[in-house]
Amino acid sequence: MATRKVADNGGGEHRPAKRDPEGVRRDILSAAMEEFSLNGLSGGRIDEIAARTRTSKRMIYYYFGDKERLYERVLEEAYGKVRGGESDLGLDALEPVAALTKLCRFTFDHHRANPAFIRMVMIENIHHGRHLQHSETIRGLNRPAIEALETVLLRGQAEGQFRKGLEALELHWQISALSFFNVSNRATFTAIFGDGLFAGDGQEQLSRHVAEMVLRYVLTPDHVGAIAATGE
Amino acid sequence: MATRKVADNGGGEHRPAKRDPEGVRRDILSAAMEEFSLNGLSGGRIDEIAARTRTSKRMIYYYFGDKERLYERVLEEAYGKVRGGESDLGLDALEPVAALTKLCRFTFDHHRANPAFIRMVMIENIHHGRHLQHSETIRGLNRPAIEALETVLLRGQAEGQFRKGLEALELHWQISALSFFNVSNRATFTAIFGDGLFAGDGQEQLSRHVAEMVLRYVLTPDHVGAIAATGE
DNA sequence: CCTCATATTAACCAACCAGTACAGAACGCC
DNA sequence: GGCGTTCTGTACTGGTTGGTTAATATGAGG
Numbered sequence A, B: 001m002a003t004r005k006v007a008d009n010g011g012g013e014h015r016p017a018k019r020d021p022e023g024v025r026r027d028i029l030s031a032a033m034e035e036f037s038l039n040g041l042s043g044g045r046i047d048e049i050a051a052r053t054r055t056s057k058r059m060i061y062y063y064f065g066d067k068e069r070l071y072e073r074v075l076e077e078a079y080g081k082v083r084g085g086e087s088d089l090g091l092d093a094l095e096p097v098a099a100l101t102k103l104c105r106f107t108f109d110h111h112r113a114n115p116a117f118i119r120m121v122m123i124e125n126i127h128h129g130r131h132l133q134h135s136e137t138i139r140g141l142n143r144p145a146i147e148a149l150e151t152v153l154l155r156g157q158a159e160g161q162f163r164k165g166l167e168a169l170e171l172h173w174q175i176s177a178l179s180f181f182n183v184s185n186r187a188t189f190t191a192i193f194g195d196g197l198f199a200g201d202g203q204e205q206l207s208r209h210v211a212e213m214v215l216r217y218v219l220t221p222d223h224v225g226a227i228a229a230t231g232e
Numbered sequence C: 001c002c003t004c005a006t007a008t009t010a011a012c013c014a015a016c017c018a019g020t021a022c023a024g025a026a027c028g029c030c
Numbered sequence D: 001g002g003c004g005t006t007c008t009g010t011a012c013t014g015g016t017t018g019g020t021t022a023a024t025a026t027g028a029g030g
Helices: A021-043 A046-052 A057-064 A067-082 A096-113 A115-126 A130-134 A136-158 A168-184 A186-193 A202-218 A221-231 B021-043 B046-052 B057-064 B067-082 B096-113 B115-126 B130-134 B136-158 B168-184 B186-193 B202-218 B221-231
Strands: none
Touching: A021 A046, A021 A057, A021 A067, A021 A115, A021 B021, A046 A057, A057 A067, A067 A115, A067 A130, A067 A136, A096 A115, A096 A136, A096 A168, A096 A202, A115 A168, A115 B115, A115 B186, A130 B186, A136 A168, A136 B186, A168 A186, A168 A202, A168 B168, A168 B186, A168 B202, A186 B115, A186 B130, A186 B136, A186 B168, A202 A221, A202 B168, A202 B202, A221 B221, B021 B046, B021 B057, B021 B067, B021 B115, B046 B057, B046 B067, B057 B067, B067 B115, B067 B130, B067 B136, B096 B115, B096 B136, B096 B168, B096 B202, B115 B168, B136 B168, B168 B186, B168 B202, B202 B221
16 A cells, blocks of 8 residues: 555656646646636635645645635636647738638637636626736737737738738727627526527638628728628 | 604605615615725725715615626616616608618717726626626517517618628627727727727718728618718 | 754634614605 | 514624644655
8 A cells, every 4th residue: 555656647747646746736826717717706615625626725825825826827828828829820821801801810810729818817806806907927928919910910911912001909809809898798698588599500601700890990992892702 | 963854865755764775775786886996896985985975884784785786787777777777869750861861870979978887897807797697687678679680671671781691699799889989998099099989070080980880881772872972 | 862943733712794684864745 | 653564773693714733744854
């Protein structure tokens, strides 16, 4: 029974199986993510997080200090896990219209696939973004998205397909709004209007229409016609 | 000192100044709205609500039973106060394009003007809309918005300005998304990208562009050109 | 095998907070 | 002015919960 050696933890790593501080940290963080994203900062219970962990409550305080700081780390983690993505879409290889379409659909689907992240952002907004300002790490993280969009935009304008006077930041805002709302407000929207937009192929259609909406907004009037064929 | 008569409460009403149950109810509800919309359901403190009231904590329980039911009443109140609006926009008197534009801009501005409502909806979504399903009252409340939109849509299609194959519900979803996100995610968006879209004339421009985006989505390709003149 | 920093556990505590007991005031009605 | 009902203030409580204390286990370096 006294298996007190450097046991393999299944991953093939030569890390110690027992005494695995980094593992404990990640374990706590992931449990905390579940709990906080589900119940919010004030609603999340430290004891509940501890229960989800394979260690004890004391460890949470040992590694993270207090509830607030744990929450902040979870928030950073959430942003961190979701970042990137846009970078390796290979948008530069596509023509502007296809690139923008792909970006829209990716964003929509990506949000949809990461409800925990969405919920963390919702919660953070409830708290007026107080903890986000606190953390330097996150701010620089979302710039790439804007830059990628900016590039596509410029290319489209250069080729005469996209209108002048568009701002990448604003367009990002619009794409985000449509993609974010889809996840964040699903519960109330469904409760009021039914789940028609969420069940069956509703989401697939929404995804396509969001991209189409952005496209129609961006294209010059005489290029809009061409999209109709692509859309349906 | 024994001023135990039906004193005038300053408003000139002939209601009893003392013993005003309905007044107390409303007082509690409005205090609770502030507290809940600010701090959420689990974050909101009954004692804090009581402190904001001119009565005591006991009254909250006397009139509303418990925290959860108080929250539900606040939620209903929030939806109730915001409803209507669309009804008396006089959209029928306008031509379709103008009507849709007005509806978009109204929705955007209306959301913007009612952050407490937005926050209540955010909070309710965090709770998976559990309390909303609970309450029968609210569900029927937002139908008029859809119907108004549907009417405009049909008229626009009849006149050949709007494309076929559009759904009022989906369009409502899109308008809501753009208007809601603007308020709900302001904090995190500002923290990451700065307040360019929110300060100065940023909001006015966003409002116009949201309407424009919806219009461009809805119009047939050969009617899009006309909008450019209106937009700028 | 001794030592020290790191990591971990179980039991504990004090504050907070939703909800209540109870006593009593104000009102409507006769 | 008695009487039942509706309403209100004070003081309290019991459970929850964030956070801690003190003691101990573990591994690395000497």
